[in-house]
Amino acid sequence: MNEHMTAEREREQRQEQPVPLRRNLRFQALWIGQASGTLGMMVGETAFPLLVLALTDSPSAAGAFGAVQMTVALLLGVHGGVIADRRDRRTVLIVTDAARLTALASVPVAVWLDRLTLVHLLLVAAAVGATVAYGGPIRLLALRSVVPPEQMRQALAQDEARMSGAALAGPPLAGFLFGLGHAVPFLGAALTTGLSLTSAVVVRFPSPPAQEAKGGDGALAGFRVIAASPLLRAALGVLFLINLCGVALLLPVIVMLREQGTGSAGIGLTLAGEAVGALAGTTLVARLHRAAGPGVLLTVVAWVSALASLAPLLPGGAFTVFAALFVVGAATPALRVMLDLLVFRQVPDELRGRVIAATVALLTAGMPAGSFVSGLLLDRFSPAATLVAVTALFAVALLPATFSRTLRRATWPAADPAADSATDPATDSASTEH
Structure with missing residues (x-):
């Protein structure tokens, strides 16, 4: 009898223990997708100014791309937080990834058709800035929503590796790809964004209950x-x-x-x-x-x-x-x-x-x-x-x-x-x- 109770207690303890983070498939799938998306963003941050310079030979125009992207992200950022709390987060993430993929893919298409203009690139900058505003808060929340509290520091440390690795690899990779052709870095950025979109489609993660998500004193x-x-x-x-x-x-x-x-x-x-x-x-x-x-x-x-x-x-x-x-x-x-x-x-x-x-x-x-x-x-x-x-x-x-x-x-x-x-x-x- 005692042996049976001991075995039962050990089985319950094993069930209560969280799955090791390396075996948490939802976390790892989201992490891989978001790591790919972040790398694409870092490649774009270097490749877009290079493309604008090649197109216009104007440093001020190259600076305008980053200014437009940052300004849009800041202006829409607060509303992005509201959307993250009041809408299904997974749906919003899918929409923002799809929008960014479309914007990035339009650049190599315009290059191949010889129709690329500065106005087109500035519109892409605005679109990317908007996806940062609406997708950014949800990216932070998605990874953390599939990890138990006792593993949070470990998960956040792994997420920091994503950011640091992308920041380190993105600029030199963008320069290398740009040397192969003006459209190549944007094809790579679109591909990595596609991986991020795929992970958002495949992996489900929770959102606030509908009755709670409507509260909170507004924007x-x-x-x-x-x-x-x-x-x-x-x-x-x-x-x-x-x-x-x-x-x-x-x-x-x-x-x-x-x-x-x-x-x-x-x-x-x-x-x-x-x-x-x-x-x-x-x-x-x-x-x-x-x-x-x-x-x-x-x-x-x-x-x-x-x-x-x-x-x-x-x-x-x-x-x-x-x-x-x-x-x-x-x-x-x-x-x-x-x-x-x-x-x-x-x-x-x-x-x-x-x-x-x-x-x-x-x-x-x-x-x-x-x-x-x-x-x-x-x-x-x-x-x-x-x-x-x-x-x-x-x-x-x-x-x-x-x-x-x-x-x-x-x-x-x-x-x-x-x-x-x-x-x-x-x-x-x-x-x-x-």
């Missing part, structure tokens, strides 16, 4: 959730500064490398240090999260980023800059997973799409300003002086966060699956304590 609900949480406000403030200053520092670093005799190819390889570091950093997520709470980790990484931004002033040239970018990049996956965990543990599912959209809008809103201010400073001062000025402003802006009790006392969300629905999004960092 601005995501901003209200962030405003009501001291921890999310503080964390997003620091991440906003990191993004803003990162963009502002890029141009003076490039100018300094050129002045030191580094060629275009060498500059590209040097700047790839961040992507290489991020790829390596996917293995460090759990260790960094065990080493410090979310607020402390965020603050430390921000100060490391500030110090690393002075690397071009040190001996070693491109090698030193690559090493500094590698160090900063290695911490990036831990920060992205940190933000993901904080949002997912504090926000109910029917609001997550809008919170993600609001988060993306807040994190990227300052990037155009950072680039503009950097250009103004370089018109008046040397690259070294600009670098020091931006870094000094970054350091001063970090001081309030450094002494923030909310960040210092923040702890990781509880592992209890019930925490997803039990946590009040308006609570402060104390609500994340075990």
Whole structure:
């Protein structure tokens, strides 16, 4: 009798244990599809400016493509969050992937027919930006909806490998394919988008219940959730500064490398240090999260980023800059997973799409300003002086966060699956304590 009860208990325990992530076919199929789609996006980000330059020989026109894509994504991003919460997410993802596939495929067709125009490419930029706005939040939600809470960090780390790998492989692959023919990179991007579309068609993943998805105070609900949480406000403030200053520092670093005799190819390889570091950093997520709470980790990484931004002033040239970018990049996956965990543990599912959209809008809103201010400073001062000025402003802006009790006392969300629905999004960092 005892042996029978013991065997029964062991069988129940095995049934309660989650399937290992490598054997979670829904997660792996979605991950492969989204990894393919992300690679296609990265190829396009490099190939489209090259095509515009080949077509118009105008740098400003090449810049217009990226500006149109980013502007459309930002303008529609908040509404994309609403759609993610109020419509069937799988259907929306299928529609956005199909739209992006159509837009990308139109480019090689126009090239072959010798009908390609700048207006056509700008319309493609707008279409791609719209698919980012509506598909982006759902991509984040889809992978996480098929993973149990106790495997979330592992799943998010694997997802970070997708982003880092695509960021590293996309630009050189785009350059190689463009050398084979102007239409070739876009055929490749369309093919990878087709794989992403296939995974969305084949794999089912949950959406919020219809009666819940209709609530939530409208399009601005995501901003209200962030405003009501001291921890999310503080964390997003620091991440906003990191993004803003990162963009502002890029141009003076490039100018300094050129002045030191580094060629275009060498500059590209040097700047790839961040992507290489991020790829390596996917293995460090759990260790960094065990080493410090979310607020402390965020603050430390921000100060490391500030110090690393002075690397071009040190001996070693491109090698030193690559090493500094590698160090900063290695911490990036831990920060992205940190933000993901904080949002997912504090926000109910029917609001997550809008919170993600609001988060993306807040994190990227300052990037155009950072680039503009950097250009103004370089018109008046040397690259070294600009670098020091931006870094000094970054350091001063970090001081309030450094002494923030909310960040210092923040702890990781509880592992209890019930925490997803039990946590009040308006609570402060104390609500994340075990």
